[in-house]
Amino acid sequence: MLLGICGKTNVGKTSFFSACTLVDAEISNRVFTTIKPNFGVTYVRSKCPCKERGVTCKPQNSKCVDGVRYIPVKVVDIAGLVPDAYKGRGLGNMFLTDIMTADALVHIVDISGGTDINGNPCPVGTHNPLDDIEFFRREIDYWVLGIIKKNIDHISKRMIVNKEKLSEGLYKQLSGLGVSTEHVERCIEKSGLDVNSPEEKFLEFSRTLMEDSKPVITAGNKIDIPQAEEIFNAVKDKIKDIIPCSADSELALRKAAEKGIISYMPGGGDFEIRGNATEKQLAALESIRNVLKNFGSTGVQKIIDTAVFSLLEMIVVYPVENEHKLTDKKGNVLPDAMLVKRGSTALDLAFKVHEDIGKRFISAVDARSGKSVAANHILKDGDIISIKAGR
Ligand SMILES: Nc1nc2c(ncn2[C@@H]2O[C@H](COP(=O)(O)OP(=O)(O)O)[C@@H](O)[C@H]2O)c(=O)[nH]1
Ligand SMILES: [Mg+2]
Structure with a gap:
């Protein structure tokens, strides 16, 4: 299983990736569990049966800390998405190909509205995060449409010469996206598609196909910025599966825990000061404590858990x-x-x-x-x- 962390530049993808893969030695065998530069290992949490069974467990493929099982899941930090990536702009197709290898996507959005559509910083509250959701879907849908358009003549010919079904032809072109023939058939039916349909129908088909096969959870990142909560509350009902988060805060907490300054478990609602910290560090930690108080946690672990247990139904x-x-x-x-x-x-x-x-x-x-x-x-x-x- 692979989770893909994606979104525009500057929204906090790498911070989110670093936060969720920086795991205490207690959980991971290696301190920084990055496999390749942008591939890493994160963990989902689940209640371990050891307490209820009255046994001391000896996990091999996972870790148990105080009755909580941490189970490894791979994540990839995907290059920033730019408008018109589907036309090959920016890292374009590479970005989209990476997206397709993931089972579910964590779409990081700057919910403070402080990053413009091109990924450049702008004054907080001046960019509408809803535009990012729309743009993200559009890029993916048009990319899939592009693959179909490039091959439709070929598919059509095979339908005549080899008596192939439209679903077979489309499946052959799109199987790399992790879709099944049944799935393609269902989406053809749902969107009422045939080989001579106009482009909009093919676009509708692409959207249906991707919505079903690539579940997306939206991370409303930078929630620690004062104006962000208001923006989050204004947009949350319009976005399916959005969770507020502060990747920066989670990263700071995990780093402080690693240095022994605090005791903190990923996903926790609070932390305790343990070791010596400078005044500056203490002040930063206290402001993070406020984020935890306000939202229950930094949201990073909750997003990972929700992606795996809710979206991917594990x-x-x-x-x-x-x-x-x-x-x-x-x-x-x-x-x-x-x-x-x-x-x-x-x-x-x-x-x-x-x-x-x-x-x-x-x-x-x-x-x-x-x-x-x-x-x-x-x-x-x-x-x-x-x-x-x-x-
Ligand atoms: N306030 C705030 N800033 C953040 C947060 N996450 C990331 N940032 C900042 O946003 C900028 C871009 O972060 P980065 O992770 O490199 O974004 P990427 O380009 O999407 O990978 C950096 O200055 C981060 O410190 C957050 O949760 N809160
Ligand atoms: Mg980055």
């Missing part, structure tokens, strides 16, 4: 070998927390653990009830499952 499942001891082969208790799509079955989990285990699946045991469940049993969030596979 749940957390704990596969174990021994359903009594909740261990793997080596005796590690609750070793792995796996993110699976809501609606996944016991058999899906088996395949996710290992293809071989999936192929040799016999049954599964729900560790909480001790009962055997069938291959088509739908998993619930927090389930602990032992898979029984044949030889």
Whole structure:
């Protein structure tokens, strides 16, 4: 799974990326978990079953801090989007190609209205963040439309010569975007498209296709700027899935925690001063405390969690070998927390653990009830499952 952090220049994409990937040694093995320059690892939070089961867990693929499981998720900091990127302006197509590899997008917007459409700073409150939402969608939709337009003659020819369906032709051109044939078919139907439709119909098709396949959460960033809250309140009802955030504050808190100045857990609603801090640092920290008081948290972790659990509809499942001891082969208790799509079955989990285990699946045991469940049993969030596979 990959989350793409995107938006205009100067809105705080890199700050958001740095904040969410800067993880305390307690959670991550490496301090700064950047894979490649703009690829990193962040974590979603979920309640670990260890407390409820009265066991001390020994996580292998994730970390547990005080009963909270931190499960790794990859993120990419995508180059700034400029108007007309779909025509190749700026980093244009590279930007859009990067977007397509992500499963969900975090669209960072400067909610203080202090960044103009080209990504240049402007006086706070002079740019309407709603324009950014519109522009963002437009760039993506026109880009998809461009791919279709470039190939439509070819698709049309194959429909005549090879008796291919429009959906097959479109699917071949757009499969790189992570869409399925069924999905393309559904969107063709929804937008009433045929091969001779006018351009607007193809645009409508592109929009429907992207809305369904690339969920977007909007981060109303720079909420710490005094006028930002008012702007946020004025636009929030017009934007689907928007969460206020302050990437700068989250980054400052994680850095201070790393230096031992404060104790703070990502996503927390407060922090405690621990070590020595200069007066300037203390003043900065106190103003961040106000942001936390006002909004409950800096919003960064909430955005990551919402993207994964709400937009991508993931749940957390704990596969174990021994359903009594909740261990793997080596005796590690609750070793792995796996993110699976809501609606996944016991058999899906088996395949996710290992293809071989999936192929040799016999049954599964729900560790909480001790009962055997069938291959088509739908998993619930927090389930602990032992898979029984044949030889
Ligand atoms: N006040 C405030 N400024 C921020 C916040 N996040 C980023 N910035 C500032 O916005 C500017 C651009 O940030 P950057 O992360 O480089 O943006 P990018 O171009 O989108 O990657 C920098 O001066 C940041 O310090 C925030 O949450 N609050
Ligand atoms: Mg940047």
